[in-house]
Amino acid sequence: MEPILEVRDLDIAFESGKTLIPRTDKVSFSIQPGEIVCLVGESGCGKSITALSVLGLLSRQGRVTGGSIRLMGRELLDMTEKQLDEIRGRDATMIFQDIMYSLNPVFTIGNQLTEGIRRHMRLDKAAARERAVALLKRTGIPDAQGVMRKYPHQLSGGMRQRAMIAMALSCRPKLLIADEPTTALDVTIQLQIMELLRSLRDETGMAVLLITHDIGVVAEMADRVVVMYAGQCVEEADVRTLLASPAHPYTRALMQSVPGIDDDRSRRLYTIPGSVPEDYSHMEGCRFAPRCPHAQSCGCRPEYKPLREGHLVRCERAGEVQHG
Amino acid sequence: MQSSGFMPVVRRFCRHRLAVVSLFVLLILIFMAVAAPLIAPFAPTKPTGAFSKGPTLKNILGTDQVGRDVFSRLLYAMRSSLLVGFMATVISSAIGVVLGLVSGYFGGWIDKVIMSFTDMVMSFPYILLVLVAAAIFEPGLWSIILILGFVDWPGMARLVRGNVLSLRETNFVKSDRAAGMPRRYILFSEILPNTIAPVLVNATSIFAISILDEAALSYLGMGVQPPTPSLGNMLGGAESLTILTTKPWLWLPAGVTIIVLVTCINLVGDALRDALDPRNTLR
Numbered sequence: 113m114e115p116i117l118e119v120r121d122l123d124i125a126f127e128s129g130k131t132l133i134p135r136t137d138k139v140s141f142s143i144q145p146g147e148i149v150c151l152v153g154e155s156g157c158g159k160s161i162t163a164l165s166v167l168g169l170l171s172r173q174g175r176v177t178g179g180s181i182r183l184m185g186r187e188l189l190d191m192t193e194k195q196l197d198e199i200r201g202r203d204a205t206m207i208f209q210d211i212m213y214s215l216n217p218v219f220t221i222g223n224q225l226t227e228g229i230r231r232h233m234r235l236d237k238a239a240a241r242e243r244a245v246a247l248l249k250r251t252g253i254p255d256a257q258g259v260m261r262k263y264p265h266q267l268s269g270g271m272r273q274r275a276m277i278a279m280a281l282s283c284r285p286k287l288l289i290a291d292e293p294t295t296a297l298d299v300t301i302q303l304q305i306m307e308l309l310r311s312l313r314d315e316t317g318m319a320v321l322l323i324t325h326d327i328g329v330v331a332e333m334a335d336r337v338v339v340m341y342a343g344q345c346v347e348e349a350d351v352r353t354l355l356a357s358p359a360h361p362y363t364r365a366l367m368q369s370v371p372g373i374d375d376d377r378s379r380r381l382y383t384i385p386g387s388v389p390e391d392y393s394h395m396e397g398c399r400f401a402p403r404c405p406h407a408q409s410c411g412c413r414p415e416y417k418p419l420r421e422g423h424l425v426r427c428e429r430a431g432e433v434q435h436g
Numbered sequence: 437m438q439s440s441g442f443m444p445v446v447r448r449f450c451r452h453r454l455a456v457v458s459l460f461v462l463l464i465l466i467f468m469a470v471a472a473p474l475i476a477p478f479a480p481t482k483p484t485g486a487f488s489k490g491p492t493l494k495n496i497l498g499t500d501q502v503g504r505d506v507f508s509r510l511l512y513a514m515r516s517s518l519l520v521g522f523m524a525t526v527i528s529s530a531i532g533v534v535l536g537l538v539s540g541y542f543g544g545w546i547d548k549v550i551m552s553f554t555d556m557v558m559s560f561p562y563i564l565l566v567l568v569a570a571a572i573f574e575p576g577l578w579s580i581i582l583i584l585g586f587v588d589w590p591g592m593a594r595l596v597r598g599n600v601l602s603l604r605e606t607n608f609v610k611s612d613r614a615a616g617m618p619r620r621y622i623l624f625s626e627i628l629p630n631t632i633a634p635v636l637v638n639a640t641s642i643f644a645i646s647i648l649d650e651a652a653l654s655y656l657g658m659g660v661q662p663p664t665p666s667l668g669n670m671l672g673g674a675e676s677l678t679i680l681t682t683k684p685w686l687w688l689p690a691g692v693t694i695i696v697l698v699t700c701i702n703l704v705g706d707a708l709r710d711a712l713d714p715r716n717t718l719r
Contacts, residue, residue, distance in 0.1 A: 167613075167614055169613055169614060171605075197617075198616065200613065201615035201616035201617070205614050205615055205616075206610075206614040208607040208611065210607050213607050214607040214611055215608055215611075216608045216626055216630065217630065218629045219629070228615045228617070231616075231621075232615075279611070279615070280611075283615075
């Protein structure tokens with residue numbers, strides 16, 4: 113099947129004064145229709161900018177310096193802003209982490225929701241309103257009619273995120289990019305929102321690119337997982353394989369640093385020493401080596417290659433790690 | 437929680453007693469100015485009797501050096517002063533808002549060009565610029581409106597630009613872009629409504645400043661030209677020391693009116709700032 117989204121060898125760089133600092137290094141992954149792919153990694157490893165670049169929403173200093181992004185077979189990097197506007201909202205759209213300012217504070221929910229529907233679906237006011245109410249109901253908002261008349265500050269965080277999702281889904285996109293959509297919410301609401309996203313996927317068959325740093329969310333949601341570290345993809349596998357036998361030391365470390373419910377009380381929670389280097393663009397060889405318990409003194413230069421069918425790893429000692 | 441919208445703003449505004457009184461006074465003065473032809477007992481430019489006579493029952497604020505009724509002139513003077521203030525505010529707000537929006541949203545070289553120009557206008561010795569402009573163009577009501585309008589906008593442009601700079605980074609603007617909304621829509625239908633409150637507050641202070649500037653210019657003879665009365669040129673009589681000390685009815689009414697107008701406008705503006713502040717909505 114043709115993938116909905118295919119990102120290949122994507123290089124993104126950020127301007128700093130007169131120099132360009134590379135932030136991602138040949139990021140590649142693809143998403144099939146109806147699939148939920150999680151993009152996992154620590155803060156500052158390039159997840160969000162990868163997602164933003166798909167819709168051409170990088171901030172002014174950022175630019176794509178190489179690679180290709182194909183949405184349903186069409187190359188997005190060659191498109192003009194006008195052509196992208198036709199794609200955005202209709203074929204692919206995005207929801208964000210910060211729920212405080214994701215809705216315009218001076219307009220009612222109904223007002224904002226119908227605006228997008230009217231633009232993309234060419235409906236009249238009454239029909240757009242009807243669709244907006246139906247969408248709000250679908251996202252689990254109890255008093256949809258009442259919420260239409262409310263301003264964002266009158267809603268709770270969970271309600272706001274639901275309204276955001278309703279807005280994103282208003283034009284039946286084929287790809288939804290969700291950048292840590294539940295980070296600002298408490299755990300019960302987080303679960304509800306995740307369940308909502310998954311049931312919407314089942315219903316509409318849209319693909320979801322979910323960005324998160326929460327392994328729990330990954331286990332709950334993902335069909336396939338792409339792990340990023342310091343601007344590179346380090347591992348990609350379907351969710352079962354990845355959780356059962358992670359092959360990259362970083363993936364392994366990430367999973368070990370999550371407390372388990374039936375952990376031995378005496379188990380000390382694992383932490384990865386150090387943090388993601390601030391400027392990793394000049395690093396030679398394995399970028400995780402300085403923090404890796406398996407690193408060899410020789411300093412290897414691992415390639416991103418298949419360990420077996422459908423399981424890509426960037427580590428020379430992947431086999432050992434997986435079984436050790 | 438109460439519903440949002442217009443009513444809470446009114447309620448918060450009403451909490452400022454002084455501002456409510458000011459608004460009331462302002463409305464009365466504006467009414468008197470607008471209805472001047474109905475209220476004024478005499479024509480503002482025609483002599484009515486004795487020269488420079490103190491207040492009598494016939495001329496309640498006395499007569500000026502040419503024998504015109506001061507009260508009637510005052511009413512018409514408020515007309516020109518308020519008109520100058522209002523129109524100058526409208527023009528400079530329009531220029532400032534548009535330049536600020538464009539500059540803040542598009543950034544890059546557009547921003548640099550617009551902001552350098554703004555700084556240039558801002559750093560120019562203001563009263564001198566107005567004087568030169570007034571000397572080049574024929575002085576009069578409309579030329580002073582245009583002059584003030586084209587000089588007062590830099591503050592507004594900077595204010596709007598600053599607001600847009602922070603608004604364009606918010607997620608609702610990003611969401612709009614992710615939803616494929618056109619730039620024009622984002623700029624005018626999403627960002628602009630969010631800057632209305634500070635713009636309105638800033639406009640009131642431009643209004644007050646314009647009235648003062650009009651008075652200053654007309655006093656210097658570069659503004660509204662006699663015999664058309666304005667608050668500024670009515671003060672002209674105070675140049676002479678004898679008038680200043682012995683004939684207060686010639687300058688006191690205009691002077692007091694300016695003070696009252698400007699104070700009221702500023703008080704209303706202050707209350708408006710509090711009333712429109714979104715951080716107050718939670719209280």
